[in-house]
Amino acid sequence: xxxxxxxxxxxxxxxxxxxxxxxxxxxxxxxxxxxxxxxxxxxxxxxxxxxxxxxxxxxxxxxxxxxxxxxxxxxxxxxxxxxxxxxxxxxxxxxxxxxxxxxxxxxxxxxxxxxxxxxxxxxxxxxxxxxxxxxxxxxxxxxxxxxxxxxxxxxxxxxxxxxxxxxxxxxxxxxxxxxxxxxxxxxxxxxxxxxxxxxxxxxxxxxxxxxxxxxxxxxxxxxxxxxxxxxxxxxxxxxxxxxxxxxxxxxxxxxxxxxxxxxxxxxxxxxxxxxxxxx
Amino acid sequence: xxxxxxxxxxxxxxxxxxxxxxxxxxxxxxxxxxxxxxxxxxxxxxxxxxxxxxxxxxxxxxxxxxxxxxxxxxxxxxxxxxxxxxxxxxxxxxxxxxxxxxxxxxxxxxxxxxxxxxxxxxxxxxxxxxxxxxxxxxxxxxxxxxxxxxxxxxxxxxxxxxxxxxxxxxxxxxxxxxxxxxxxxxxxxxxxxxxxxxxxxxxxxxxxxxxxxxxxxxxxxxxxxxxxxxxxxxxxxxxxxxxxxxxxxxxxxxxxxxxxxxxxxxxxxx
Numbered sequence: 423x424x425x426x427x428x429x430x431x432x433x434x435x436x437x438x439x440x441x442x443x444x445x446x447x448x449x450x451x452x453x454x455x456x457x458x459x460x461x462x463x464x465x466x467x468x469x470x471x472x473x474x475x476x477x478x479x480x481x482x483x484x485x486x487x488x489x490x491x492x493x494x495x496x497x498x499x500x501x502x503x504x505x506x507x508x509x510x511x512x513x514x515x516x517x518x519x520x521x522x523x524x525x526x527x528x529x530x531x532x533x534x535x536x537x538x539x540x541x542x543x544x545x546x547x548x549x550x551x552x553x554x555x556x557x558x559x560x561x562x563x564x565x566x567x568x569x570x571x572x573x574x575x576x577x578x579x580x581x582x583x584x585x586x587x588x589x590x591x592x593x594x595x596x597x598x599x600x601x602x603x604x605x606x607x608x609x610x611x612x613x614x615x616x617x618x619x620x621x622x623x624x625x626x627x628x629x630x631x632x633x634x635x636x637x638x639x640x641x642x643x644x645x646x647x648x649x650x651x652x653x654x655x656x657x658x659x660x661x662x663x664x665x666x667x668x669x670x671x672x673x674x675x676x677x678x679x680x681x682x683x684x685x686x687x688x689x690x691x692x693x694x695x696x697x698x699x700x701x
Numbered sequence: 702x703x704x705x706x707x708x709x710x711x712x713x714x715x716x717x718x719x720x721x722x723x724x725x726x727x728x729x730x731x732x733x734x735x736x737x738x739x740x741x742x743x744x745x746x747x748x749x750x751x752x753x754x755x756x757x758x759x760x761x762x763x764x765x766x767x768x769x770x771x772x773x774x775x776x777x778x779x780x781x782x783x784x785x786x787x788x789x790x791x792x793x794x795x796x797x798x799x800x801x802x803x804x805x806x807x808x809x810x811x812x813x814x815x816x817x818x819x820x821x822x823x824x825x826x827x828x829x830x831x832x833x834x835x836x837x838x839x840x841x842x843x844x845x846x847x848x849x850x851x852x853x854x855x856x857x858x859x860x861x862x863x864x865x866x867x868x869x870x871x872x873x874x875x876x877x878x879x880x881x882x883x884x885x886x887x888x889x890x891x892x893x894x895x896x897x898x899x900x901x902x903x904x905x906x907x908x909x910x911x912x913x914x915x916x917x918x919x920x921x922x923x924x925x926x927x928x929x930x931x932x933x934x935x936x937x938x939x940x941x942x943x944x945x946x947x948x949x950x951x952x953x954x955x956x957x958x959x960x961x962x963x964x965x966x967x968x969x970x971x
Binding site: 460461463464465466467468469471487488489490493494495498500501504523524525526527528529530531532533535538540542543546570571572573574575609610638639641 | 702704705706708709710712713716717727728729730732733734736738739740742743746747750751754783784785786787788789790791792825826827828829830831856857897
């Protein structure tokens with residue numbers, strides 16, 4: 423009997439290859455797991471077999487990094503087809519993608535690149551979100567990304583752009599608190615403007631991660647513990663939108679599983695404290 | 702404002718190719734940091750993603766040439782061989798070919814073949830699963846028809862022939878090895894079978910096979926009958942024990958299926 427499909431309103435962790443053996447063997451106490459969809463775009467072999475085994479014990483979220491909702495190029499039908507296959511194989515609690523672009527004229531840059539916040543980009547992204555939701559037959563979660571550039575041609579703020587995508591398409595938001603903090607520092611805005619602009623019922627999941635502050639601006643590396651001001655913003659987010667499934671993401675310099683579980687436990691306390699206040 | 706496509710084209714040119722005019726056309730807000738430095742973060746991210754992805758697929762190549770050489774090769778490769786899919790894990794199919802014509806690697810003649818071996822290992826890891834050979838069904842085929850049978854290899858099976866000792870090089874450059882071993886490039890080439898073992902046995906097997914075994918497996922993989930494969934092997938190596946090789950590769954899961962000849966019906970047999 424597989425674990426329930428829906429993501430519980432609790433803390434989860436991003437499952438990366440160094441921890442898969444450990445998770446399969448020990449089944450640590452954590453509410454749910456998230457994987458990068460593309461890591462399972464395979465025809466067979468040990469990776470997908472391991473994910474199917476883990477799926478029997480945990481709800482799974484499929485988090486895509488390569489569909490490129492904001493490319494002027496057409497949606498990559500092969501990529502979308504792979505995603506659809508994976509969704510039917512894993513029966514995930516959530517399927518998410520990023521509010522970014524990554525290919526042009528068929529050249530993929532395989533990175534989460536920033537969009538100009540223009541009416542043209544907004545209309546294109548909304549069309550693509552509609553198309554993906556219709557192809558998958560389910561609601562997509564869309565994540566705000568960190569960015570190191572803004573453009574003179576931006577016609578609206580980031581939060582206006584993100585809120586408009588949710589309102590126009592009915593998609594849900596994967597609210598990445600770390601990315602908002604990184605952007606607020608890098609571009610000098612007040613992160614609370616974001617909280618005010620986003621419709622509370624649109625937020626379906628929250629991400630937490632660490633950044634690198636050693637250079638001229640904050641770099642979203644997913645390679646450190648969640649920073650104190652990001653925990654602060656997370657508390658404000660949970661107070662504003664209510665408790666939501668919350669993920670600890672760690673992608674570079676991946677530490678022992680215990681560290682991820684410890685971060686998740688801290689998020690869990692905040693979720694539960696908020697519950698107590700709400701009750 | 703240019704169209705979104707023109708704008709994305711300019712971003713790509715600025716990030717990947719350091720194109721200054723393209724960068725200017727993006728109209729990046731400076732805000733305390735120069736546009737060059739801002740786009741430079743994306744350049745480092747993009748090139749870094751490919752360096753990591755290629756290093757994950759080609760760890761032996763990286764160890765053979767060292768990180769600075771590998772990273773420079775990766776950056777050059779990326780510029781000339783754009784990724785064509787959103788899944789970066791599968792990037793680098795042409796890396797072997799690239800290394801063969803990359804001037805700084807000119808003297809390292811064995812690199813392309815080692816890269817082919819590493820790509821085969823990567824592909825074997827993600828190939829389709831397949832049921833094992835159906836010995837019961839095979840037992841019911843009359844012996845006089847065996848020569849007409851065609852056999853399929855496991856989807857993960859890859860055959861690689863090199864004039865260099867690529868398996869020896871690969872083995873001596875695994876993380877557990879010191880890397881101090883001297884390998885004589887003239888010690889003879891390797892003919893190698895790469896195969897994913899059943900999940901309970903675990904992992905990828907890389908096995909040295911004889912040239913006759915290679916001919917047998919390659920001929921079967923090309924869809925020829927057992928008779929044709931046997932004739933070719935006999936012509937190349939009269940002493941080759943075909944029955945023993947077949948048995949070994951069925952037991953080892955290299956050969957996973959057979960197809961009986963299509964018997965013409967009386968209607969179509971004219």
